[in-house]
Amino acid sequence: MTVPSGRRERKKAATRQKIADTALRLFLERGYDAVGIRDVAAEADVAVTTLFSHFASKEALVFEQDEDFEHRLTQAVTDRAPHEPLIPALRHEVQALVRHCTADSATPIWRMVEESPALREYEESMRLRHAESLAAAITADPGLPQDTTACRAIARFVIDAYAVAREAADPETALDEIFRMIEAAWAVTRLSGTATGTAGP
Amino acid sequence: MTVPSGRRERKKAATRQKIADTALRLFLERGYDAVGIRDVAAEADVAVTTLFSHFASKEALVFEQDEDFEHRLTQAVTDRAPHEPLIPALRHEVQALVRHCTADSATPIWRMVEESPALREYEESMRLRHAESLAAAITADPGLPQDTTACRAIARFVIDAYAVAREAADPETALDEIFRMIEAAWAVTRLSGTATGTAGP
DNA sequence: TCTTTAAAACCTAACCGTTAGTGTTACGGT
DNA sequence: ACCGTAACACTAACGGTTAGGTTTTAAAGA
Structure with a gap:
């Protein structure tokens, strides 16, 4: 004990x-x-x-803060205020992560990652884990009427947003654009499943 | 020669x-x-x-047809008729891939993949390559006004569609739903240059 | 045909990440 | 003070992967 x-x-x-x-x-x-x-x-x-x-592995030595990322993402879903919409909350958190990764102090590390196939591969499998945790958190939210497929898709889209924005010339603008896309994708999931009017906004 | x-x-x-x-x-x-x-x-x-x-590796022995997938995806973009819209063309190709992977004859292989972390990781890095090839093909299409960020994002979304649908209980329905989301995401990228406001319902 | 060239396959021996098996130390609870 | 156990150490190996250098064999020119 x-x-x-x-x-x-x-x-x-x-x-x-x-x-x-x-x-x-x-x-x-x-x-x-x-x-x-x-x-x-x-x-x-x-x-x-x-x-x-x-x-657990040589690559894990480089991505030491792995689990922090994961927790912050899922908490962005679970810890948001009642009726606070999902996507903006996620956008806010991903933006913080992107800022953290594109800081000047981090650039040597990311250069190293880009140069090593093993590290790139590891990072990708890390992101898969993050997407799955995020999907679980989104699916578990009782305030969201979306089905599992939509939640899993959106979770991956959000992780993609992080990945693409981090590599973009202008990460902030890229993130804005991708989250506009995600918002649109999320919106259409509300319409399809139920003809029941879960009252408008 | x-x-x-x-x-x-x-x-x-x-x-x-x-x-x-x-x-x-x-x-x-x-x-x-x-x-x-x-x-x-x-x-x-x-x-x-x-x-x-x-x-190139032990895992590559399992994913022998890797490159076929990649070619078929990029060809779905480059070989489509003039003015044929992008997303439905991709949807058609991804649907074929999903059908191929969910065929009965393929289930023992996928069970093996699911049981081996090394194979799952390899598959994920494979998909990253596919997404990057696809992004390059979409970006290169002169008929599309979208910027690089939107193209890279959509390419990832399409690969996500394949991944999520393949694991869903009903792959066909799941694919339909995710591609409805992708269609919506793609649509909003056309608007961003001119107007900032979102259209009404 | 005979020779030349180079791709394809071979063998040996190692490298390096990772793990199993087996102690040894020292902290924490009683 | 004493025991249980978490943390660490050491050796030796396993398994994927690669380097080095040699032999075969298809293809093309003399």
Whole structure:
């Protein structure tokens, strides 16, 4: 049982952070492919098995904040005020994420990602997970009459918006445009399923 | 010059096909993870290096027709009659692909894919490639006034349609619904240059 | 026909991410 | 003070993938 409150947790977190920091530093210094897992472990002064008990794969070392993204997205759905419309809430959150990723401090990392097929692939599978979590959150919202298919589609569209905008020359404008498209796509799902007038806006 | 007319091409294709057939058979018999590359090579009676000169990875053995899909999608854009609208042409092609993948003969393969994280990840990165090819084809169409961002977004939406519909309980109906959403999303991109207000209901 | 060229296939041996198996340490609860 | 267990360590291996260099074989020119 026991809330493991204390030193153990702190030490574990410190170890994890040290591994992540060391890895990122080495990757940026020498290139992702030129640095082996054994190098990272040695430099962070931990065993290889310890490294893998904190991170599921070499690529996961780069996308350390993965789960934050996921939580923020689903919370944008679940934590919004009653009757607050879905799409603008998502737009707001995605905009924050895009801003975070296009900040100057992040550009070396994204350049590294673009240059490594393994990292690009990993990022894509990450986004699939995010889309699925988001779809689950949207589907679970009792205030939305849409069916599962529409929710799953919209969830993917939102993740696409993030991906496309992040790579666009002008991310803010691109995001605006794509969310206009998403808004239109979402609107038509209201009309099709039920002839029942769920009263207008 | 070289029109390497004949035998060499045929033999190469035969070798490739033999490897692919053997691999698929072994995977279905014993399970994807339980079969090693060395097993496939031995059973197909080729060297491991030969196998990798035909297929870039173990996962590629399963998605042998990858490139056909890609060509058919881009051709659906480039080969359509003048003034034929884009979205219905894409809908038609995606519907054919979905039918192909949900055929009874294909179900064991997709079950295998669903059970293997490596295969799911590979499929996702495949779809990213398809979306990028499709985006390039759409952007290059001189008859379409839309900007690059809208084209890239729509390309991803179309690939999403395929992915979501394939997994839906009723793929045909799901595809109809998602393409209604895509049609709406595409329609609003035409308006943005001139007017900012959204049309009434 | 004979020779030349180069693609295709071969073999060996390794590289590197990842995991299993098996201790060892030290924190936290009792 | 003592026990259970979470965190970490070490070795050795497994499996996909690649580098190196050699042999076969189809295709084209002499």
